[in-house]
Amino acid sequence: NAGVTQTPKFQVLKTGQSMTLQCAQDMNHNSMYWYRQDPGMGLRLIYYSASEGTTDKGEVPNGYNVSRLNKREFSLRLESAAPSQTSVYFCASRTGAVGQPQHFGDGTRLSIL
């Protein structure tokens, strides 16, 4: 049972480079989420997908794009990375029923120089 799998686990980018963070879940969940967590900070929602085919902005969407490729996969793209986007990125999923717990991946530690 893999749960939520994020790739890569670590990445270093230069300012202006682009990259896509991948997330896949094998729990047949409808809803998926992307968060960022800065040192000593809480989790801030970037984007979420309530169900396959839909995406919505969270608290801090600027500088990011997402794609809900299918029910299993939800990717996060940085088009032109900036040092302010240095963070740990977590993907999460849940069944889709309101109030159900979220299951998190191990995170991607991203540094932008």
Add this chain to the structure above:
Amino acid sequence: GQQVMQIPQYQHVQEGEDFTTYCNSSTTLSNIQWYKQRPGGHPVFLIQLVKSGEVKKQKRLTFQFGEAKKNSSLHITATQTTDVGTYFCAGDSGGYQKVTFGTGTKLQVIP
């Protein structure tokens, strides 16, 4: 938009002492969840509260949901070093899938 604040931000306790973190939302919540994140790890679900005034216990942990469904608390009795980590509350509001996490309380237990 909805804001969820937690206090305190940090707490250091001697092992064996009690610990409480408080969670306050700017809007009424349909439910509240609590998560624990160990250092270097990812958040892990602990419990969910749904009803106004609800109280739930998990061994040494007691969770409460306020009558107005805008606040919650987590109390740990007789802390142990295994309780170290950051505790987050998180809430759903309305029928949307958007979840707002609290700012978190980082607990350090001194042996």
